[in-house]
């Protein structure tokens with residue numbers, strides 16, 4: 132059992148004062164994994180005030196970039212011996228199969244930090260821009276960042292949401308999702324071991340009320356939010372009214388397009404992981420598959436066959452391909468969507484449903500729906516479960532139009548043997564990220580959305596620049612040369 136009775140305020144554990152406790156439940160067994168305290172309003176205020184004081188007074192913001200990178204690298208080294216324990220914890224908290232947990236929460240998560248360090252080294256903090264006058268254009272950290280995470284990628288989210296603003300020189304108050312509050316403690320402990328100066332990082336678990344208090348706090352200069360579009364809109368409105376910077380990574384309903392020349396055997400693995408990876412609880416999931424009409428039957432049957440072959444069960448088992456949904460409420464939601472789609476005229480090529488051999492846990496077998504109308508609810512709303520819609524299209528132009536016929540614009544994919552043709556489709560679609568001939572989640576390069584999928588980017592140089600402000604220093608008169616940092 133993971134029992135936490137403290138918050139992390141300014142890098143140090145502090146006994147929690149509130150009466151409210153979060154109970155973390157394993158979605159595969161319905162057993163209790165552990166507990167964490169929920170921060171009180173006063174504790175949220177204290178975390179922000181500590182972060183603001185650190186931003187004014189601590190050396191962190193003044194450090195040369197290389198010194199910040201050294202602390203982040205030391206944090207990563209401190210995490211290494213605990214990685215296997217962390218992977219098991221994430222799987223117990225939210226049900227991602229252990230094999231996928233290794234890919235996401237070890238390879239991609241640690242990779243995202245290494246890439247962040249490499250990106251940080253490429254940032255020129257000051258640039259001489261002499262023109263009409265001698266001048267410097269410099270990048271300065273934004274200030275106190277409130278980082279708010281969802282439950283669907285807990286350790287990965289905690290790592291990059293803390294690391295990117297820290298590399299920019301900001302102070303961070305991190306709020307994990309109430310379903311998965313335990314991982315962020317391990318990141319904070321590793322940062323303490325790595326010598327992050329006091330005051331710079333706090334962790335305040337809690338639900339929406341804790342998030343709202345953080346976002347509205349006048350000491351917060353920027354919000355780095357990942358979650359649903361509905362919550363993102365609310366946060367964006369508060370930030371807009373208070374002139375705070377907001378980086379919003381929101382929902383998606385991305386399309387994978389299968390052109391008529393696609394190689395089906397090479398295409399099916401990407402379609403399958405795009406639809407069912409993390410039990411469909413991926414913001415970037417390609418949950419709509421748009422197929423050239425001449426290949427429609429083949430792709431529908433191929434996807435149904437792939438879905439049938441996925442091993443559904445204990446996520447701690449190496450052989451498992453599909454774990455449970457995060458909660459019974461989420462499972463009910465997904466079942467409701469499937470029932471409504473069938474009533475709307477969709478045809479189940481693979482019906483899904485609750486597996487008879489798994490009486491405990493919130494499992495659902497994957498569902499493949501054919502004959503779906505792109506305007507129907509199941510094709511327009513983010514389901515966040517193992518449900519994929521297969522939709523026939525007439526040609527490349529129709530595929531692009533149908534893919535763009537969505538409120539969202541986060542990700543997408545195209546499958547074709549012709550690179551030029553694939554690239555033409557990739558260029559045309561309004562989305563922030565796109566994959567060709569696969570389902571790629573790449574933590575080295577900028578990732579984010581357009582339209583209702585949000586604003587701003589994580590990862591890459593761009594992911595650090597989100598938390599830096601531009602200051603221009605013009606010399607009306609100068610003694611000649613001056614030093615640069």
Ligand code: NAD
Pocket residue numbers: 279280281282283284306307308309337338339340341342343346357358359360362363365366380381382383413414415513515541579580584585
């Ligand atoms: P959610 O919006 O319900 O909650 C996300 C976080 O925001 C949680 O920590 C929650 O406690 C907090 N929160 C809720 N209401 C708040 C408020 N009014 N003010 C401040 N904080 C508040 O989302 P969720 O159900 O936890 O996560 C699933 C969603 O996240 C999906 O829509 C998914 O697409 C999205 N997501 C997006 C990305 C991306 O990179 N675009 C990545 C992962 C998940």
